[in-house]
Amino acid sequence: MLRLANVDCHYGAVRVLEDLSFELAAGEVLGLLGRNGAGKTTALKAIMGLLPPRSGSIVCDGAELTGLKAHEIPRLGIAYVPQGRRLFAELSVEENLRMGLLARQTGDDVLARVQEMFPVLTERRGQRGGTLSGGEQQMLAMARALCLDPKLLLLDEPSEGLMPRMVDEVLRTVTAMKAQGVAVLLVEQKVDAALAVADRIAFLENGRLRQQASPAELAADPEPLHRYVGVRR
Template sequence: MLQIRDVDCYYGEAQVLKSFSLAAEPGEILCLLGRNGAGKTTALKAIMGLVPARRGSILLDGAELTALAPHDVPRQGIGYVPQGRRLFSDATVMENLKVGLMTRQSGPEVLAHVLDLFPLLKERLTQRAGTMSGGEQQMLAMARALCINPRLLLLDEPTEGLMPAMIDRIRQSVLDLKAHGVTTLLVEQRVDAVLPVADRVAFVENGRVTGVEPAAELAADRRLIDRYVGI
């Protein structure tokens, strides 16, 4: 599915990813866990072409992504929900969704499926995105990404700042996507936020993946978490 091999990324002359390597399997929920500044968000941006890789390879089902312009990456079937959501706040819910639909010319059946996953949005199609609550905006950001009918979904801190009830909704949405075969790469800082949904957890430190462990084993033995991040 997704193969990241020995990727180096920089902001100016400051190197952020250092021989970053990771693999995600079809239908897997893989979490990137680490402290602020570890390189988690940069890894997602590298996949999307927003931070170019100076070295290494990023493959989706064998197709090289690093040679593509950023606007061509979503057309390969990659949905991205960045931290902060980045919605068109003055546009309606439906207008935001149409942006996703146009990316890969998705049909009405895709929209219907997305609205089944997020039924609350059916009632808000004419509402301006900027007037919605934080949790509702997060749902819309995920729905817009799903409107491209992705094979791979990248989520950057999707539960940040949300109430517990909305966090549960987001978690359930991720599990629903897994049931439909979507691979999810999930960035988080909080262990307890990811263990209930993740299949595996990749620990990121100083721009490198320092270990990958099954989430079930981490939940059973928290000493493994201490070994990687000292939480």
């Protein structure tokens, strides 16, 4: 579904992604882990056309993404929930979701399916986005992304700042998307959250992909978690 090959990204003269290559299949969850500043957010921005790579290739479902404009990428069914969410605080829950339908002209059937996944949002459909709790805002940000009916979903630290119960809700949603065949690229700082839902973990350090491992492999040998994330277990 997604293949990055030899992607280099720069902020000015500073290279922040170097020779980044990985693949992600439909129905697979890839957890992208690494310390602050490792380049995780930049990797998602590169896929979304927000920071065009200087070299390399990014192919999703047969389409080359490099060279496309940022607004063209969601139309291909690639949804992105940025770090720190970013809702339309003044718009209602329902209006936020309808914004999500626009990019791909998805219809009310998609909206109904998404609302079914998030009953709490249906209860609050008239409430302004900015007045929801942090956890509810994350639910809304994810629900809005799902209104694209995506084949690829990019999540940047969706559990950040949430209570454990809401983290579980986020992970439940990731698992539900996977079951529908969506490919999910999950950037996380919470190692346990990533290990709970990911099929595979990729470790990023200084803009380079250092290692990939399955959660089972990491349970047997947690050394990469220590080396690349600083978690001791």
